[in-house]
Amino acid sequence: MIELIEVRKAFNQGKHNEFWALDGINLNIEAHRVTALCGPSGSGKTTLLTLIGCLARPTSGRARFKGEDISGLPERFLTQLRRRSFGFVFQQFNLIRGLSAEENVMLPAAPSGLPQQVVRARAAMLLDRLRLAHRRTARVEWLSGGEQQRVAIARALINDPEVLIADEPTANLDTTLAREFLAILESFAGEGRTVILSSHDPLVIQSAAVHRVINMRDGRIVDDN
């Protein structure tokens, strides 16, 4: 589903502090599976996720999504693709403070032009499914860490994306909540979504919910199983 060919990514290219965060990545991610990027801090996991999720373009190499080359698409089309096909759960959740859980969940649907009632019903359904129905109108900063993450998951799913991307999803969770999160992931793969996450948490990597683990170090893939 997602294909990366000889992908490299540089930061501060051409300056004295030029840094190659990714250095020759060849990767093919299958649909409907849970794939984990694993590796020490600074190994390039987040950078790779931004390329996969169309948040950034590779410096060189090609990226294909469902067979279509996306590495050269203009910003506008990347944004549209990102909105329709990808859902993001950020490491810091990145919810908008001061707004309610429901308002946060509905945000990615705003540019879609779907009727508000439809979006609201869908947000209610997702929050219900993530057992947050009772916190629907609560401001997000009043929620616990686990609840905030579930709001972030609901927000990632509001546009019904094919791919869910999660960066270090268990970093801020205790063991029980992390297990719960993995169970949620499994159910998504079960309903036909593709899940890509990064982690250096053994709990995630050893979990039965994860179908494939890709090990990274210094911007390269060192082990793939």
Add this chain to the structure above:
Amino acid sequence: MNIWIEQQRALIDFTLASLARRKARNLGLLAVYTLLVFVLASVALFSHALRHEATRVLADAPEIVLQRMVAGRHDLIPPGYLEKIGRIRGVQKMEGRLWGYYYDPVIKANYTFMAPSAGGIERGTIVIGAALERVRGLAQETGISFRAYSGKLYSFVVADILPHDSELVSADLVLMHEDDFRAFFAFPAGHYTDIALAVANPQEVRNIAAKLADALPDSRPILREEMLRTYASIFSWREGIVLAILSGAILAFVILAWDKAAGLSAEEKREIGILKAIGWETGDVIRMKIWEGVLISLTAFLVGYVAAYLHVFRAGGVLFEPVLKGWAVLYPRFQLAPEIDGLAVATLFFFTVVPYTAAVLVPIWRAATTDPDAVMRS
């Protein structure tokens, strides 16, 4: 089309939810903005309507009033002057006018005494303006005495009261018979306050004025167009004073609005990054911010303008009374006809809505063009 509407609804929803987070602050800003529009619109509506009214009502004032000047001051027209002018071609009518001021120590007010050349007032009676009726508690057939400048007391009977809705021109008038006027002010026979000339052809007025000045070097002709221009400028001058005082307030507001709108906090920057990461286009962010600017400034404009309209044309401009009254004791009660200067309203609209929206937008432009992947690293 439907999609567009739904998009805008969603953007407006988000903008309102955002604004509601700092409800007191944003409502306060809106209130100040509305108040500012209210004051500016009130001044503009009031002064335009007043100017319009003055020009309409005084449209047929004498074409030329001839004053005699002595040592730089207005003095009486001595006998023989009318004859000296003689017949100037184009002058239709020429007559000496009798009017003057009287300071009433009882209520510390100035009246305008006048003996209309058309006559029609019996000796011993006066016709008074409505403000005078109100302030001195007079009515038809009641008597009143004025102490003349000679020290002698003169008594009059109020024969009539000028129409109430003419107060704007007649509030302080006291009309009397010529003989009474001359006796009261000890005005020597044959003397006049000034001379009013009627000119048939408006093109001739300037020529005739020049001829008058030539024939009578100690005289000053005042043209009707000058009188009307006096009105145009006196109100714009007063308007200018209000604006000068207000400019401090306007400046303070601009700083406040700029600070609020342009000072993009780290928090807002972060939020824009999030919106972009979850699939908002730069255009969506900008549209959302345009809505914010338009909603606030449009509300301020509409509410402020409607309130100003009601204030000026339905409440008689009550808030201006203390300003316009100044030291006057006699103040006319009047309602102005709502003559509205469309251009002024459009200008006010433009300067209310556009700069504010721009102030909201400028910093967003910068923030909205940053890379969306920055969010992954916050």
Add this chain to the structure above:
Amino acid sequence: MRRLVLPFLALAVVGFAMTCVDAALLRERHAVRIEANHVLAKRLGLTDIALFTEARYTRHPSQADRHAALQDHPLALEHFPTGSLIAPPRHIARHEYLDRTTARAD
């Protein structure tokens, strides 16, 4: 409450439109009065409106001497812009005493 914002704005737009309608109706009603005042002003030969009656040069600004300010009642509102911002000096307020004791006006 947020749901009321757009209806409120719509109401304000209607209010704005209403002021235009109201203005048209009021103008019609005022036309009669303005015409009557016009006739009165013409008959009496009036040159000024009676808005500011505190001094000669404010009552009849079009007829006033040049530099007329302060030649009249010393407590009169100053005609020049500063007059609107600065009060007259204290000592000239004693003129009122003269008003009372001389029984002579002005």
